Amino acid sequence: MTDTQITAAYYRGDRRFTVEKKPTPTPGEGEVAVRIAYCGICGTDMHVFHGNMDARVGFERIIGHEMSGTVETLGAGVTGFAEGQKVVVRPLDHCGACPACDAGHTHICHNLKFLGLDTDGAMQEVWTVPAHTLHALPDDMRLDHAALIEPVAVACHDVRMSGLKEGEDVVVIGGGPIGVLVAMVARESGGKVVISEVNETRLAIARDMGFDTVNPAKADLGAEIDRRTGGKGADVVFEVSGSQPGVDAMTEVAATRGRIVMVAIHAKKPQVDMFRFFWRELQLIGARVYEAADYDRAIALVAAGAIAADKVITDVSPLSDIQQAFLSLDASPTALKSLIKLGA
């Protein structure tokens, strides 16, 4: 029998969470209640923590979306899942009526609700979600590793949008959590990957994961990529840094007809070398979140051990320590992915 109360973490504004009891949610029609095992801290969650998204999330919000769990109860009309089954949630709820939905691009619906930002999320012991957001996991998958599936799906989407082919040269600009996951998925797709990153600690982690690296603050990145590619440049570039130097580098290192995937969120409009786009017939491809196929691939990659999950997960804390977990992640130059462990 389900307890009548669960524990949840509420964002209260100004870098502060409160951990409180709340009634156990029950799934409505077409919904599923998921018992959360782990929930990762996303860069977006850190933006919330910093107060940058207060207008969107308010001060009574349970955030969190990089989760894993098991089916607790099925709402009316839900089939295809069983209680106790391991699952992850693809946290996107679309309207079904806008031009993007009409064109089949439901993941970038004009009225998209992102679960865990626009609705309550997974930093609670039981989370109710629309059944269409669920993906089943293999029974033997570790649920801590499964909490990486959402960010790995981001990387799968980025790589799929790039059209990367076996043997192509790849530069990933920015070696943070998403950068290394993009690099891993690109390597799994047959890309010859170089990670460009200015932080020496992150460079060491990337090298430990087996990647070739360049520090563009210490070496001429364009010359280094030219040297590795016989003057051709990179067939595919992922701009994950969100910085003006990253935007400068993306056009410099791309081969003629190279594809550049815009992964990063640029809050300010950077200056972009449009002449280089014209001159080398470069392509820029915006890539946001993921589609069902990206989740399928992410689950398969995590299941196959193709993602170095134990290197990516650098911290696990109980929900009661969520405040400290955010502060520690924010302060750490070496942390990649911090997980919150729900339940006992």
Next chain:
Amino acid sequence: MTDTQITAAYYRGDRRFTVEKKPTPTPGEGEVAVRIAYCGICGTDMHVFHGNMDARVGFERIIGHEMSGTVETLGAGVTGFAEGQKVVVRPLDHCGACPACDAGHTHICHNLKFLGLDTDGAMQEVWTVPAHTLHALPDDMRLDHAALIEPVAVACHDVRMSGLKEGEDVVVIGGGPIGVLVAMVARESGGKVVISEVNETRLAIARDMGFDTVNPAKADLGAEIDRRTGGKGADVVFEVSGSQPGVDAMTEVAATRGRIVMVAIHAKKPQVDMFRFFWRELQLIGARVYEAADYDRAIALVAAGAIAADKVITDVSPLSDIQQAFLSLDASPTALKSLIKLGA
């Protein structure tokens, strides 16, 4: 028998041409001598006239590349063409040994010679060119109309690179000579085209050509495109203006997953809304010059009368008046394409 001397126009720097006699060139092995009928004045030629390309072209250069003519003599080893045959030249000579050539992108060869800039061009009565640059024309094609094939091929390349499909909504930003040609080719490909232009004279010309137009200085372009597309936006956008407002507009009017083709040359790096690329998964596609297939389509479109050649050609001057022709084109708000007529 060929005369021993021909007339040619030499760019001498500082907005000045001299028209002089020179020995009639004879084609070397693998070359063809073409008797020039007409040569259009390109925006690039105007840049030369203004002195912006002196370092590249020098002060003894015969410029010109938007030409039509007939085969005068065939050099050794050239087959497939006959004397007197109507032809145009695709003025690109590639190296065959760089990474772009290796990948099959010879039109954007890293060591590309553009005939008429990096070598002497078509503002002379007889021009010798590599035989591989020739395209044959139908016998009944008017040679003044044929002088538009080069800029029409630019438009064909831009439209082909966009992947435009029948029924898609198109916005062309900039209603100058290339803008209206892009609009015409997009319309021929089944696009529903709107031209955005701030110059009222050019807007009137575009409307006279049957295009829907918006003046973004007088109306909210984004709202106008939303109104015409049910809030969807343009599936394909061509940025032909080369201006910061044009770059601002291109991301504003594009639909989710819309494709933006960068046609214009941006000498300065504009600020670009990278967040919009991410958020709406926009694509940017650089497009430069043309490939053989684009020339084939341009010839077919001009032959079919699908390009309003008599509206696009707004002036024809003899070679002896080239100086005045450049000055007049530079000063005219209504001129689109000025041709120089070679020979008697």
